[in-house]
Amino acid sequence: xxxxxxxxxxxxxxxxxxxxxxxxxxxxxxxxxxxxxxxxxxxxxxxxxxxxxxxxxxxxxxxxxxxxxxxxxxxxxxxxxxxxxxxxxxxxxxxxxxxxxxxxxxxxxxxxxxxxxxxxxxxxxxxxxxxxxxxxxxxxxxxxxxxxxxxxxxxxxxxxxxxxxxxxxxxxxxxxxxxxxxxxxxxxxxxxxxxxxxxxxxxxxxxxxxxxxxxxxxxxxxxxxxxxxxxxxxxxxxxxxxxxxxxxxxxxxxxxxxxxxxxxxxxxxxxxxxxxxxxxxxxxxxxxxxxxxxxxxxxxxxxxxxxxxxxxxxxxxxxxxxxxxxxxxxxxxxxxxxxxxxxxxxxxxxxxxxxxxxxxxxxxxxxxxxxxxxxxxxxxxxxxxxxxxxxxxxxxxxxxxxxxxxxxxxxxxxxxxxxxxxxxxxxxxxxxxxxxxxxxxxxxxxxxxxxxxxxxxxxxxxxxxxxxxxxxxxxxxxxxxxxxxxxxxxxxxxxxxxxxxxxxxxxxxxx
Numbered sequence: 001x002x003x004x005x006x007x008x009x010x011x012x013x014x015x016x017x018x019x020x021x022x023x024x025x026x027x028x029x030x031x032x033x034x035x036x037x038x039x040x041x042x043x044x045x046x047x048x049x050x051x052x053x054x055x056x057x058x059x060x061x062x063x064x065x066x067x068x069x070x071x072x073x074x075x076x077x078x079x080x081x082x083x084x085x086x087x088x089x090x091x092x093x094x095x096x097x098x099x100x101x102x103x104x105x106x107x108x109x110x111x112x113x114x115x116x117x118x119x120x121x122x123x124x125x126x127x128x129x130x131x132x133x134x135x136x137x138x139x140x141x142x143x144x145x146x147x148x149x150x151x152x153x154x155x156x157x158x159x160x161x162x163x164x165x166x167x168x169x170x171x172x173x174x175x176x177x178x179x180x181x182x183x184x185x186x187x188x189x190x191x192x193x194x195x196x197x198x199x200x201x202x203x204x205x206x207x208x209x210x211x212x213x214x215x216x217x218x219x220x221x222x223x224x225x226x227x228x229x230x231x232x233x234x235x236x237x238x239x240x241x242x243x244x245x246x247x248x249x250x251x252x253x254x255x256x257x258x259x260x261x262x263x264x265x266x267x268x269x270x271x272x273x274x275x276x277x278x279x280x281x282x283x284x285x286x287x288x289x290x291x292x293x294x295x296x297x298x299x300x301x302x303x304x305x306x307x308x309x310x311x312x313x314x315x316x317x318x319x320x321x322x323x324x325x326x327x328x329x330x331x332x333x334x335x336x337x338x339x340x341x342x343x344x345x346x347x348x349x350x351x352x353x354x355x356x357x358x359x360x361x362x363x364x365x366x367x368x369x370x371x372x373x374x375x376x377x378x379x380x381x382x383x384x385x386x387x388x389x390x391x392x393x394x395x396x397x398x399x400x401x402x403x404x405x406x407x408x409x410x411x412x413x414x415x416x417x418x419x420x421x422x423x424x425x426x427x428x429x430x431x432x433x434x435x436x437x438x439x440x441x442x443x444x445x446x447x448x449x450x451x452x453x454x455x456x457x458x459x460x461x462x463x464x465x466x467x468x469x470x471x472x473x474x475x476x477x478x479x480x481x482x483x484x485x486x487x488x489x490x491x492x493x494x495x496x497x498x499x500x501x502x503x504x505x506x507x508x509x510x511x
Contacts, residue, residue, distance in 0.1 A: 014129040018286075021296040022356035026322050033057060033301045036335055042089040045075060045341060057320060060342075061303075066313040066333065067343045069107045079110055079339075082158050087339030088112050093158075096166040096278035097443075098375075109278040111169055115338035119298040120170055123281030124178075126295065127247055127274055130286050135270070143211025143242045144183045147171060148201070148219050149190065164190075166278045167215075183208050195451040202227050210240040214247040217256040218372040218412065218454045224263055225409045236263050249274040250373050252361075252489070259406050275361060279345055280336050283359060294357040296321075299337030304330035307348055310365060326351050331365050367487040371403040372412050372454050374445040376438065378486050384437035385418075391433050392424035398468045400484050402494040404459065413456040417497060419463040431460040464501055471497050 021028040037054050040046040049064045065071075072087075079092045086092070087110060094116070095108040111120075132138060150165025171189050174182065184204035191197040201223050213220060224236050231239055243264070253273060260271075275283035275292050280300050283292030294302070302321050307329040309317040318333060332345045346366075349359040369376045381401060389396050397419040404413040416434070424430040435458055439446040448454040468484045485493060 011125060011129045011132055014126055015133050017297070018126065018129070018293075018295075022293075025296055025357055028296045029301060029321055032297065032299060033060070033335075036299070036301055036337065039089055039337070040341065043085050043087055043339070044078075044083075045087050045339070049341075061318060064342050066315060066318070067341060068313055068346075071313065072340070072343065073107075075339075076108055076110060080108065080158070080161070082161070087341070088114070088337070092339065093161045094169045095161070095163040096169060097163050098166075098278040108163055109166075110339050111166070111278075112338050114299060115280065115336060116169070116173060118337055119281050119300065120166070120276065121175065122298055123274060123276055123284065123295060124170075127272060127284050130284060131245060131270070131272060134288060138244065139242070140211050140245060141181065143181075143209045144205075145178070145181050146183050146205055146208075146210045146213045146215075147189060148213065148215030148223060166276070183210065193450075194447065194453050198223055198226055198453065202230055206230065206239060208240075209242055211242045212245040212247065213243070216250040216373050217248050217253055217260070218251065218406065218448070220246070220248070221256060221259055221263070221406055222411070222453055228263065228409075235265060237266060237269075244268065245270050245272065247272050247274060249276050251370055256406065259408075262408070275359075277345065277347070279340060279343065280334060280338065282332075286358075291352045291358040291360045294321075294359055296357070301335040303333035303335075303342065304349075305333060305344075306330055307365070312365075313344065321357065324351050324354070324357075326354060329362055363489060367485050369401065369403055369414060369487050369489055371405070371489060372448050374442065374448045374455065376414075376442055376445055376487065380438060380441045380445070381487060383441055384434050387437045388430050388433040389424070392426055392430045393422070394420055394424040394430060395422035397421045398484055398486075399463075400468070400486055400488065400493060400497065401458075402488045402491050404456075405491075411452060411454060411456045413458055415459040415461070415491075415494060417461050417463045417467075417494065417501075419465070419468055423462065427460070427462065431458060434458065434460065463497075467497060467501050471500055474500065 037051055037060065041051040046052075054060050054063060075087050076095070079086045080095060082091065084091045092110045092112050094111040096111050098107050098109055128140075131140070147167070149167035149171045168190050171186060184201055188197065188200040188204055191200065206227055227239055228234060228236065233239055237243060246260070246269070248271065253271065270288070272288070273285040273292065274281070281295060281298055282300070283294050285291070286293040296302075303318050304321070304324055305315045305318050309315060310331050315331075324330065327350055329348050329350055332347050332349055334343050334345055335341050336343075344365070346364050348362045348365055350362050352358050352360055364370070364377070367378050385396060385399060388394070399416060399418040401414055401416045404415050406412045435449070439449055445455070471484065488494065
């Protein structure tokens, strides 16, 4: 029997286990809760919060406080230094570098052997299992799998440890059956200089038989556009004729759909979304074009906070999975085999199905821009614009910012509309300082801005006087606690304000 057929037969057996938690979600979550608490009893964290006395969920909720990264940081720092049995039994060697919190440029999420094998790798296998269940005659494994991954670096405090993007940690520890089919070389995949990395990725894969790709949509588009430039082709299938699957995640795919359709204009090209974060692998698109099936047997115990009651770690209303409702916006809380305990991920989700549990990611608990994986939050932009105002003698009234989507091979970017009480002495200098400060504050934004590979220099516009008040008035929200969202992950608000801005200018000229 050909190896591709054997591989397909083995991996599809997992579908029966997936069906088990589809049918019995509460029982599966209860089992994992008990296993997590049992391991937590062996840790310093568990000793502090009396895990020995926890036998039921209500006791867990009473004894263990909600955590954000600032609460977790002191524990993680001990693990980074090599302390054992801190958040999870034994030693933790890997730390996924993620976008910074309000107090740090970057945060480091612990990745244990158990979370790597029972969560992240299991998610990758399940994604393939689901794909094979939809397309049993696929020849996916005959070709190569292109991984557009991140970067890694050694932990300066410990020679046996390293930090980096989650994808780099996964790449460094891939099982043999994935490694033999993966391109590019590990050295290229883990390069930190993205301009050089894109060139090397193109060189190493341009003549390979690539049948599947996994990566963030923005970086994958940069690579494919570069390959088309180098070959003079307009259709990526002219380069990789057997390409049939793109496995994507990290950011919304919607802004990129038209660009992928332009580059790969074939109806038999398939796309599967996964919900895989540094903190855990949470969901897979088990129905083509559908929402994300919440994966319940990956060593993660889920809780949820209705956003109507959300107050961060001070939130009082926290519920189990069995108590969620459809079409309610929830902040997600997780306890994991990576040593995260009642950790507020920062993502918000809505359930679109309860039998089985399927979700769609609705955003973050705070305003943000994350179309290209830059994870810019309001605290970042507030601080950057403050410095820009100080250095150009400007006085700010208000601002809003949003993404500029990739189109026709062009890179994306950010667009700012700023209303000043006192305009900058030099608007170009203001924009430059704003961009420079954001790059200093946010490591993910800096990576996407490096050599304009994914994000172009931001478009910064001066708004006419009172434009934001006029927009709020048009929405019946002028006054009180209402304000213009400073960051949006789509262009809806920006377009509305720009239209209003143009209309008002025309009316002012007529008068």
